[in-house]
Amino acid sequence: MSSSYILSIVTFVYAVSACLYIAAWIFKKNLPGKLAVSCLIIAAAGNAAGILLRWKESYDLGMGHAPFSNLYESLVFYSLVIAIISLVMEFRLGSRVIGAFTTPLIFLAIAYASLSPNMSDHIQPLIPALKSNWLIAHVMTCFLGYAGFAVAFVASLMYLIKTRSTEDRDQQPIHLPSSTVLDDITHQLVMFGFFFLTIGIITGAVWANSAWGRYWGWDPKETWSLITWIIYAGLLHARLMRGWQGKRIALLSIIGFSAVIFTYFGVNYLPGLHSYGQMP
Amino acid sequence: MKNAAERLAFHHTIWNFLASVRLTVIVLLSLAATSVVGTLIPQNAASDWYYHKYGETLFRLFSGMHLFDMYHAWWFQALIAILVVNIVICSIDRIPGVWKIVTVQQPKFNIEQFRKQADAENYTVQQPPDALRERYARYVSRHFGYHRVENIGKSTCIFAEKGRWTRFGVYGVHFSVVLMLTGSLIGLIAGFDGFVNIPEGETISAARLNNGDTSQPLGFAVRCDDFDVSFYENGAPKEYRSRLSVIENNATVLQKDIIVNDPLRYKGINMYQSSYGKMPPDEMTVRFTAINSGKSVEVAAKMGETITLPDQLGTFVVQDFKSSYPFKGHRLGETFIGRWTPASGTPVDMIMPYPFPEFDIHDPDSVQRVAAFQASEQMSATEELPRTITLEFTSKASGMTYSRSASVGEKIEIPEGQGTFVISEVKRSYAFMGNPIGEAVIGRIERKSGAMETVALPVRFSNFDKMRKGEMVISVVDFQKPAPAAAGGLIVSVEAYSEKYYTGLQVTKDPGVLVVYLGFIVMILGSYVTFFTSHQRVCIELSGSGKNTRVLVSGTANKNKLGMQKRMKHLSRRLQQLD
Ligand code: HEM
Numbered sequence: 001m002s003s004s005y006i007l008s009i010v011t012f013v014y015a016v017s018a019c020l021y022i023a024a025w026i027f028k029k030n031l032p033g034k035l036a037v038s039c040l041i042i043a044a045a046g047n048a049a050g051i052l053l054r055w056k057e058s059y060d061l062g063m064g065h066a067p068f069s070n071l072y073e074s075l076v077f078y079s080l081v082i083a084i085i086s087l088v089m090e091f092r093l094g095s096r097v098i099g100a101f102t103t104p105l106i107f108l109a110i111a112y113a114s115l116s117p118n119m120s121d122h123i124q125p126l127i128p129a130l131k132s133n134w135l136i137a138h139v140m141t142c143f144l145g146y147a148g149f150a151v152a153f154v155a156s157l158m159y160l161i162k163t164r165s166t167e168d169r170d171q172q173p174i175h176l177p178s179s180t181v182l183d184d185i186t187h188q189l190v191m192f193g194f195f196f197l198t199i200g201i202i203t204g205a206v207w208a209n210s211a212w213g214r215y216w217g218w219d220p221k222e223t224w225s226l227i228t229w230i231i232y233a234g235l236l237h238a239r240l241m242r243g244w245q246g247k248r249i250a251l252l253s254i255i256g257f258s259a260v261i262f263t264y265f266g267v268n269y270l271p272g273l274h275s276y277g278q279m280p
Numbered sequence: 281m282k283n284a285a286e287r288l289a290f291h292h293t294i295w296n297f298l299a300s301v302r303l304t305v306i307v308l309l310s311l312a313a314t315s316v317v318g319t320l321i322p323q324n325a326a327s328d329w330y331y332h333k334y335g336e337t338l339f340r341l342f343s344g345m346h347l348f349d350m351y352h353a354w355w356f357q358a359l360i361a362i363l364v365v366n367i368v369i370c371s372i373d374r375i376p377g378v379w380k381i382v383t384v385q386q387p388k389f390n391i392e393q394f395r396k397q398a399d400a401e402n403y404t405v406q407q408p409p410d411a412l413r414e415r416y417a418r419y420v421s422r423h424f425g426y427h428r429v430e431n432i433g434k435s436t437c438i439f440a441e442k443g444r445w446t447r448f449g450v451y452g453v454h455f456s457v458v459l460m461l462t463g464s465l466i467g468l469i470a471g472f473d474g475f476v477n478i479p480e481g482e483t484i485s486a487a488r489l490n491n492g493d494t495s496q497p498l499g500f501a502v503r504c505d506d507f508d509v510s511f512y513e514n515g516a517p518k519e520y521r522s523r524l525s526v527i528e529n530n531a532t533v534l535q536k537d538i539i540v541n542d543p544l545r546y547k548g549i550n551m552y553q554s555s556y557g558k559m560p561p562d563e564m565t566v567r568f569t570a571i572n573s574g575k576s577v578e579v580a581a582k583m584g585e586t587i588t589l590p591d592q593l594g595t596f597v598v599q600d601f602k603s604s605y606p607f608k609g610h611r612l613g614e615t616f617i618g619r620w621t622p623a624s625g626t627p628v629d630m631i632m633p634y635p636f637p638e639f640d641i642h643d644p645d646s647v648q649r650v651a652a653f654q655a656s657e658q659m660s661a662t663e664e665l666p667r668t669i670t671l672e673f674t675s676k677a678s679g680m681t682y683s684r685s686a687s688v689g690e691k692i693e694i695p696e697g698q699g700t701f702v703i704s705e706v707k708r709s710y711a712f713m714g715n716p717i718g719e720a721v722i723g724r725i726e727r728k729s730g731a732m733e734t735v736a737l738p739v740r741f742s743n744f745d746k747m748r749k750g751e752m753v754i755s756v757v758d759f760q761k762p763a764p765a766a767a768g769g770l771i772v773s774v775e776a777y778s779e780k781y782y783t784g785l786q787v788t789k790d791p792g793v794l795v796v797y798l799g800f801i802v803m804i805l806g807s808y809v810t811f812f813t814s815h816q817r818v819c820i821e822l823s824g825s826g827k828n829t830r831v832l833v834s835g836t837a838n839k840n841k842l843g844m845q846k847r848m849k850h851l852s853r854r855l856q857q858l859d
Contacts, residue, residue, distance in 0.1 A: 124516075132541040181842075184841075184842055188840070191811040191812075192811070194807070194811070195807050195808065195811050195812075198803060198804065198807055199804055202800045202803070202804065205796075205800070206797075206800070207541075209793065210541050210542070210543065211540055211541050211552070212552060212554070212786060213473070213543065213550050213552040213786045213787075213788040213790075214473070214788065214790075215793065215796060216464070218318065218323060218351045220319040223315055223318060223319050223351075224319060226315065227312045227315050227316060227319075230308050230309075230311050230312040230315070231308075231309070231312050233308050234304075234305050234308040234309045234312065237301050237304045237305050237308065238301075238305045240301045241301055241302055241305065259312075267319070
């Protein structure tokens with residue numbers, strides 16, 4: 001069984017898990033919730049197995065590189081990390097609601113990787129510039145960071161929904177954790193994400209310095225990851241200002257995650273020459 | 281006139297503003313927003329590129345705002361400078377307070393604050409306070425850096441704390457930002473960034489700087505002993521490898537194979553594998569075949585060196601080498617260009633395509649062989665444009681067809697007294713009603729009356745000009761690339777040539793890198809401390825008399841309050857399990 005095959009099954013299991021989580025949340029039922037968690041754990045385990053198998057396959061093909069070298073591989077890793085963070089938050093909060101928001105996101109990420117026609121799931125040999133251990137550290141830490149921000153984004157969305165539903169008396173109260181808790185986990189996750197994005201940018205700089213003789217070159221991809229980082233640094237400081245807790249932080253966290261998405265997908269549409277494969 | 285108190289208040293306001301987090305948020309969000317602009321406008325391209333892309337007005341506007349190199353523009357650098365001032369003043373403002381908290385000998389504990397804690401843990405033990413006191417204090421001393429036991433009123437309090445120093449973590453993060461920026465400034469002032477190509481076997485001792493055309497001496501010499509490139513089966517490059525020797529005082533002091541992620545470092549200068557290419561060959565074997573006698577001779581030649589041919593055939597010079605050569609719509613590949621000077625007569629330029637050794641410019645079969653070989657290949661955009669163009673003018677009135685040759689810019693008479701014609705340019709790709717129709721000759725007709733008309737003559741469509749419904753239909757019949765004048769008698773071909781690569785190296789010196797890397801380390805450690813550790817203070821109050829003790833376990837932390845709550849639960853459970 002090939003890793004691509006396993007990962008397409010995993011995509012399906014994530015979808016099932018997402019449906020169950022949402023059903024459990026809307027109908028406030030326990031059984032679909034339990035099933036949803038099991039599905040998510042199984043999917044995450046399969047996701048991890050798929051990545052390991054792909055690693056092994058690359059050695060069997062004589063290329064032997066870690067599976068973090070192209071968009072497909074990074075998206076697959078991304079889904080795994082979001083799934084793990086989601087599970088951890090779920091256990092820490094003792095509430096399954098968060099899964100109803102994270103699993104659709106995970107499903108989107110991995111489905112885009114598996115189904116998008118212009119995405120190659122072939123294992124490709126590494127061009128010279130990508131042959132570096134710094135690259136592995138760089139990709140892993142960046143995606144840990146982005147995953148932290150993704151779940152923070154989810155918590156911020158939940159925060160906004162929660163505060164709107166409590167402000168609006170006519171509406172049925174929506175079943176969500178308290179806004180204090182949501183604000184707190186947003187902060188926790190932003191710190192987690194910021195820590196790993198910091199390491200991600202730093203390892204990227206060290207890698208660039210070893211490959212090109214410069215640690216920073218202001219190319220669009222680098223710049224966008226810095227923009228993302230600066231937005232979250234702004235968020236961490238804005239929290240310290242009076243009147244900035246809560247809603248505005250939730251909005252900044254959403255803006256920050258949009259920057260993450262743009263860093264990831266949008267940069268390729270910008271004018272300019274950047275591609276990490278361009279050398280020499 | 282302001283009085284002293286007002287002035288002081290004013291300074292105070294400025295200081296507070298410069299130390300404020302509000303300023304930080306403003307500057308950070310401005311940096312983020314402006315940085316976006318530099319990713320939308322490609323940076324550091326050539327001026328005429330920008331001019332073409334944006335047009336005059338936007339070009340002037342952007343250029344005035346320094347948007348073409350915006351990360352080095354004064355206003356962007358000023359934002360960074362404000363950030364640094366903000367960090368420094370904020371630190372000066374706050375560090376003394378933190379210093380006191382961290383270094384105090386006898387930290388103050390406010391028992392009321394702990395009693396008020398909503399999530400304090402309470403339980404009762406059926407033992408007298410004195411029995412618990414020692415045991416609890418011992419446990420606490422093992423887990424906290426500082427503790428003391430105090431009697432407050434009727435109860436006994438064990439105060440403890442740990443992680444005081446973690447309050448410095450955030451200043452580490454802030455300091456690291458300053459370190460990195462300082463490091464990059466050092467690099468900017470004392471470093472350089474350049475480029476050098478070294479042909480295999482040759483030695484250089486200077487590099488060309490990327491900004492400007494100045495040359496930067498390295499202080500030592502570098503020889504490229506060998507260059508190799510290998511490919512994967514799918515044709516993607518696998519590895520570029522250069523063997524370099526560092527030479528000082530005529531002695532090799534260091535030898536190293538460099539690949540893309542593994543540069544050569546010597547005396548603060550780094551050399552990175554960056555590109556490669558083929559050198560124009562300087563030695564070749566040339567074969568001369570006299571067509572009449574069929575006699576053939578091979579001669580070793582050097583680029584630019586005149587050789588004398590046997591049998592009074594004159595002299596020959598190989599003048600140039602092109603890695604690709606266009607000929608009548610075909611690409612001949614690697615081609616040598618030479619000049620034959622027959623014993624009597626005018627010199628003749630000849631082309632000698634390496635892949636087509638039998639190539640004879642006067643033999644129509646030659647061209648067909650090339651055509652068959654490259655049937656599907658398109659002309660490349662880098663080809664040379666033709667020098668002479670032959671046009672046909674067909675008169676509507678008389679039905680006569682006239683042939684005329686001209687080069688670009690040359691004015692010729694249109695037959696039958698119809699005026700003059702000038703070829704103004706040759707377009708590689710001409711678009712007609714939105715469709716590219718290939719190469720076209722653009723010309724201008726000037727009538728006797730002075731009236732002007734511009735015509736486009738696509739090379740591939742000889743009837744195109746009929747659409748104009750003019751007096752003359754003009755078409756392009758021969759679209760000649762540079763080719764020798766009539767030669768004949770001799771076929772010249774290059775049989776073999778020396779193949780040599782050069783390696784392209786990025787050469788940098790950046791004495792600031794160490795400072796930047798130190799900043800990296802401090803930032804990672806600092807943010808770990810900031811995000812995942814905290815200054816925790818705990819109070820265990822033992823009250824009651826006789827056999828029962830009421831125990832209060834309460835704690836505060838400067839960060840992660842929810843985590844502290846869990847820790848207190850854990851601590852109280854542990855204390856209850858102590859025996
Ligand atoms: C790029 C620049 C900066 C970075 C990366 C940075 C980073 C950080 C981080 C990671 C935190 C911890 C936030 C948290 O615990 O949630 C923090 C806190 C803080 N920062 Fe910055 N900062 C920067 C600039 C500044 C500046 C210019 C100031 C000047 C006012 C400042 C003032 C503060 C303050 C007062 C705190 C709170 C400290 C505390 O909790 O005791 N920061 N900063």
